[in-house]
Amino acid sequence: MKKFAFMLLLMLFVLILPEHGQAAAGNNQIFLDGKELTAGQEVPVENVNSSIMVPLRMIAENLGYKVGWNQTSKTVTIEQQGKTVKLIVDQTTASVDDKTVILTNAPLNRSGTTLVPIRFISEQFGLTVSWDNTQKIVNLITPETGGNNTGSDSGASDGGTSVDVPPAETTNNLTMVNGISFNENRLTIAMEGNAVPKVSKVSGPDRIVVDLPNATFSDLFGTGQVLDPNLNGSLSVTDYPDVSGVRYSLYSTDPYTVRFVIDLKTPKNYSVDISGDTSKLVVIDLNAVSTGDTATQPGNSGRKLIVLDAGHGAKDSGAIGVTKKYEKNFNLAVVLKAAELLKKESNIDVVLTRSDDTFLELKDRAAMANNLHADLFISVHANSSASPAATGSETYYQRASSKALASVMHKYLVQATGLSDRGVRYGNFHVIRETTMPAVLLEVGYLSNKGDESLLFSEALQNRVAAGIVSGIKEYLGLK
Numbered sequence: 250m251k252k253f254a255f256m257l258l259l260m261l262f263v264l265i266l267p268e269h270g271q272a273a274a275g276n277n278q279i280f281l282d283g284k285e286l287t288a289g290q291e292v293p294v295e296n297v298n299s300s301i302m303v304p305l306r307m308i309a310e311n312l313g314y315k316v317g318w319n320q321t322s323k324t325v326t327i328e329q330q331g332k333t334v335k336l337i338v339d340q341t342t343a344s345v346d347d348k349t350v351i352l353t354n355a356p357l358n359r360s361g362t363t364l365v366p367i368r369f370i371s372e373q374f375g376l377t378v379s380w381d382n383t384q385k386i387v388n389l390i391t392p393e394t395g396g397n398n399t400g401s402d403s404g405a406s407d408g409g410t411s412v413d414v415p416p417a418e419t420t421n422n423l424t425m426v427n428g429i430s431f432n433e434n435r436l437t438i439a440m441e442g443n444a445v446p447k448v449s450k451v452s453g454p455d456r457i458v459v460d461l462p463n464a465t466f467s468d469l470f471g472t473g474q475v476l477d478p479n480l481n482g483s484l485s486v487t488d489y490p491d492v493s494g495v496r497y498s499l500y501s502t503d504p505y506t507v508r509f510v511i512d513l514k515t516p517k518n519y520s521v522d523i524s525g526d527t528s529k530l531v532v533i534d535l536n537a538v539s540t541g542d543t544a545t546q547p548g549n550s551g552r553k554l555i556v557l558d559a560g561h562g563a564k565d566s567g568a569i570g571v572t573k574k575y576e577k578n579f580n581l582a583v584v585l586k587a588a589e590l591l592k593k594e595s596n597i598d599v600v601l602t603r604s605d606d607t608f609l610e611l612k613d614r615a616a617m618a619n620n621l622h623a624d625l626f627i628s629v630h631a632n633s634s635a636s637p638a639a640t641g642s643e644t645y646y647q648r649a650s651s652k653a654l655a656s657v658m659h660k661y662l663v664q665a666t667g668l669s670d671r672g673v674r675y676g677n678f679h680v681i682r683e684t685t686m687p688a689v690l691l692e693v694g695y696l697s698n699k700g701d702e703s704l705l706f707s708e709a710l711q712n713r714v715a716a717g718i719v720s721g722i723k724e725y726l727g728l729k
């Protein structure tokens with residue numbers, strides 16, 4: 250499963266760096282308390298959308314933070330003084346302790362080296378960050394240590410991006426907004442708390458207004474996004490035919506209300522999705538075809554529509570097995586068999602994202618299911634690991650609303666393969682993230698394992714998995 254790398258257009262340094270928007274191969278220098286830091290290897294510091302990205306090793310070696318790297322999940326963990334920041338390569342969703350935050354720029358991989366946004370990380374650990382645009386220098390200043398100053402904000406910073414946020418203790422159970430992004434015609438709001446967004450369409454001029462009652466911006470918000478001293482800000486939105494901008498503000502303090510406005514060029518419908526438990530993501534999706542806030546109706550006359558997705562295809566072979574068998578062929582074989590079985594079901598319609606060896610972008614797979622208003626989306630894959638011993642079946646979900654489907658599908662998957670049960674897991678895969686119905690991704694087995702590979706390419710196993718998929722779908726939908 251290849252990750253879909255997505256980039257945000259919001260600008261970290263927008264307040265202080267005028268020519269934002271270009272990715273420049275930088276001659277950027279970084280100074281820590283006046284002493285220049287070096288990247289220390291072939292991979293240079295990069296300036297991506299005005300966010301300075303530095304090799305992870307630079308953080309570990311110069312700042313002395315404890316840095317961890319998980320190759321499987323592509324997760325960077327940075328720990329210092331009891332605070333833990335987790336970032337994932339190619340993903341703009343990160344976490345600070347247990348809070349979800351949205352990064353301006355996702356960590357990158359450059360020839361095996363991970364680059365991370367220096368400003369975000371520095372600020373999380375209390376460093377002061379400033380940018381000298383003339384000389385292209387990032388200045389990091391460590392907080393005073395040894396004194397009795399605990400480092401709590403004394404306000405009055407002249408850094409230009411520092412913002413006084415109403416202190417949490419004066420407010421009861423406020424929902425905290427940690428970050429926002431606009432990407433692929435979706436506004437995503439990361440928040441903590443139970444505020445239920447009120448979303449409405451307004452005309453003259455056309456816009457969508459999202460009010461979060463009993464909510465304010467968290468301290469984290471100002472590090473990822475622009476927030477002026479009056480707690481107003483906006484995202485730079487370009488290249489969207491229907492959207493001219495996104496604004497946000499602390500609209501009211503009595504009662505506390507955070508307002509987001511999506512400015513439109515033409516009236517647009519939308520759907521609203523909320524996922525997560527304490528850390529929540531609210532997604533206002535303008536790709537919705539259905540009318541406004543009415544829920545998508547299932548297919549005609551109670552029939553259910555299932556989209557089956559055979560991973561990869563054509564030039565994208567997916568994983569390559571120990572005896573050089575291609576994942577794309579396994580995926581397609583299972584999906585075709587499952588589709589044959591589903592066609593015999595009187596209450597089920599089935600659509601395949603591909604029924605032969607063709608290539609499709611991930612976004613087209615998700616869009617197909619969304620546009621059809623499918624009831625379920627099931628993507629079939631086979632795994633690969635650097636460790637030849639790795640074996641077993643996994644089922645992935647991304648949104649909370651897909652978890653129940655994942656549990657049911659996984660039960661039948663493990664039964665069908667007889668391989669070791671590697672569990673139902675969270676996975677931030679594009680096709681199960683960007684679809685709007687319950688969606689799962691099955692990793693049937695490991696092609697990097699000799700036993701799994703030969704099993705996966707056996708007719709009998711493929712028939713069992715196909716039948717298991719059908720059983721799972723029927724159980725989930727309550728069909729006999």
Ligand SMILES: [Zn+2]
Pocket residue numbers: 250251560561567568576630631
């Ligand atoms: Zn795959």
